[in-house]
Amino acid sequence: MGIVERIREKARADVKRIVLPEGDEPRTLQAAAILGRENLARPVLLGAADRIRAAATAAGADIGGIEIIDPAASPRRADYAARLYELRRAKGVTEADAARLALDPMYFGIMMVKLGEADGLVSGAVHSTGDMLRPALQIIKTKPGISAVSSSFLMECPDRSLGDDGLLVFADCVVMVCPDAEQLAGIAVAAAETARTLCGIQEPRVALLSFSTKGSAKADVVTKVQEAAAIAHRLAPDLILDGELQLDAAIVPEVAALKAKDSPVAGRANVLIFPDLQAGNIGYKLVQRFGKAKAFAVLQGLAKPCNDLSRGCSVDDIVSTVCMTAVQAQ
Numbered sequence: 001m002g003i004v005e006r007i008r009e010k011a012r013a014d015v016k017r018i019v020l021p022e023g024d025e026p027r028t029l030q031a032a033a034i035l036g037r038e039n040l041a042r043p044v045l046l047g048a049a050d051r052i053r054a055a056a057t058a059a060g061a062d063i064g065g066i067e068i069i070d071p072a073a074s075p076r077r078a079d080y081a082a083r084l085y086e087l088r089r090a091k092g093v094t095e096a097d098a099a100r101l102a103l104d105p106m107y108f109g110i111m112m113v114k115l116g117e118a119d120g121l122v123s124g125a126v127h128s129t130g131d132m133l134r135p136a137l138q139i140i141k142t143k144p145g146i147s148a149v150s151s152s153f154l155m156e157c158p159d160r161s162l163g164d165d166g167l168l169v170f171a172d173c174v175v176m177v178c179p180d181a182e183q184l185a186g187i188a189v190a191a192a193e194t195a196r197t198l199c200g201i202q203e204p205r206v207a208l209l210s211f212s213t214k215g216s217a218k219a220d221v222v223t224k225v226q227e228a229a230a231i232a233h234r235l236a237p238d239l240i241l242d243g244e245l246q247l248d249a250a251i252v253p254e255v256a257a258l259k260a261k262d263s264p265v266a267g268r269a270n271v272l273i274f275p276d277l278q279a280g281n282i283g284y285k286l287v288q289r290f291g292k293a294k295a296f297a298v299l300q301g302l303a304k305p306c307n308d309l310s311r312g313c314s315v316d317d318i319v320s321t322v323c324m325t326a327v328q329a330q
């Protein structure tokens with residue numbers, strides 16, 4: 001069974017209420033219909049009910065039985081506005097701003113999750129990553145003890161000799177543009193946790209990647225990765241982690257034997273940590289496009305799960321992302 005099927009099974013075992021702020025978006029409506037029909041989640045669509053129903057009819061999505069909440073007509077709106085004001089007034093948000101934000105489906109949905117009235121949120125078929133991330137970071141905030149939100153990609157590769165039977169976790173490919181050593185260490189620890197809890201990888205083996213292996217090259221950006229590895233060791237002493245490693249030393253046993261023969265990770269890494277967002281974002285797309293891997297993104301470190309879609313996502317991608325969000329909420 002592939003990772004997506006496993007995650008769908010887990011979602012079905014403990015059904016969660018997931019809010020979809022882009023309630024009249026055609027792929028979202030088709031995904032909501034599938035999620036409800038297959039009992040994978042209890043989706044909540046946000047927006048004006050008549051517009052949502054008209055859009056569902058046009059998209060051929062049967063959304064009978066799916067909950068719709070119109071922020072403009074909701075009895076919860078005033079409370080959300082009051083709480084938004086309390087949460088953000090120190091940042092210059094006025095009562096009038098808060099009242100306006102509570103009408104915005106993205107903020108309305110984030111408040112539902114914040115207050116435990118939904119278990120998670122999925123958005124991004126229309127909005128940009130930043131549009132969805134900013135309110136989540138501002139309002140839901142990080143889990144206790146976590147300093148920054150980041151992301152992991154679940155990469156399912158056709159070559160089953162890689163990672164854990166073809167499954168690897170890549171981080172961070174979405175959020176932290178230029179993490180410092182401490183932030184990079186946090187990303188490594190969080191990605192290992194995602195590998196364990198979401199992917200069912202029993203033994204995460206984490207490689208902090210660079211263009212250098214164990215001091216073969218010298219540069220400030222290499223030093224950053226070495227420092228991150230040292231910090232991650234202190235943060236999670238039991239985690240199997242090593243760096244800095246080149247990509248081939250991390251995943252190819254023959255290269256590992258030549259370049260890093262004493263490493264506990266080299267040659268068999270299943271969690272790959274990129275030094276910054278440019279490397280991470282390019283790296284996952286290379287593997288996806290050239291290596292024909294399937295790629296699924298999740299955010300990690302938020303106090304409650306919220307996940308972003310690519311604007312080019314398919315209906316199936318939305319269903320999978322909702323299921324991953326539901327599993328994170330379990």
Ligand SMILES: CC(C)(COP(=O)(O)OP(=O)(O)OC[C@H]1O[C@@H](n2cnc3c(N)ncnc32)[C@H](O)[C@@H]1OP(=O)(O)O)[C@@H](O)C(=O)NCCC(=O)NCCS
Pocket residue numbers: 091129130133134137138142147148149150173174175176177281
């Ligand atoms: C994440 C991101 C949206 C933050 O946006 P921003 O405009 O820089 O936001 P700010 O720096 O004003 O931060 C907004 C809030 O989020 C918090 N924040 C920002 N990054 C954070 C992180 N990684 N973890 C936790 N909180 C974070 C800030 O502390 C701030 O909180 P506050 O308002 O309560 O003080 C931005 O880093 C970003 O655009 N990242 C890249 C996303 C992207 O385009 N990816 C493309 C790949 S698909």
